[in-house]
Amino acid sequence: CTLHFNMAGGGAFYKHSTGSGEITCDNGQRLAVSIESKGGGLTFGHSEIKDGVGKFSPVADVHELIGGYATAEADAGAGDASKAQVVTKGSISLALSGTGSGHTLGVSFGSFIISARK
Numbered sequence: 001c002t003l004h005f006n007m008a009g010g011g012a013f014y015k016h017s018t019g020s021g022e023i024t025c026d027n028g029q030r031l032a033v034s035i036e037s038k039g040g041g042l043t044f045g046h047s048e049i050k051d052g053v054g055k056f057s058p059v060a061d062v063h064e065l066i067g068g069y070a071t072a073e074a075d076a077g078a079g080d081a082s083k084a085q086v087v088t089k090g091s092i093s094l095a096l097s098g099t100g101s102g103h104t105l106g107v108s109f110g111s112f113i114i115s116a117r118k
Contacts, residue, residue, distance in 0.1 A: 039110030
């Protein structure tokens with residue numbers, strides 16, 4: 001399954017970003033989702049990701065992909081940037097990549113949360 005998404009956010013000492021997207025799977029399943037990333041640590045700044053893409057490890061049903069994923073990252077940059085990150089939820093992994101803009105510096109940790117959009 002593949003996630004296509006956009007998200008934006010930031011903060012000082014506590015990073016928070018939100019966005020939306022859609023998961024599509026090879027078996028024809030589709031799911032509109034909301035995305036939230038929460039973290040903390042020594043970080044500050046604002047960032048925006050447009051046309052982000054995530055590749056999930058194989059699952060039988062798209063609904064298995066809903067939930068919280070563990071994250072860890074190190075950032076340093078300003079202006080336009082590319083970013084790649086892998087997050088995990090049990091045996092499911094999600095490789096995220098995207099391009100965007102913003103100003104960020106530091107180390108953050110926390111969660112990447114996917115929920116079904118209502």
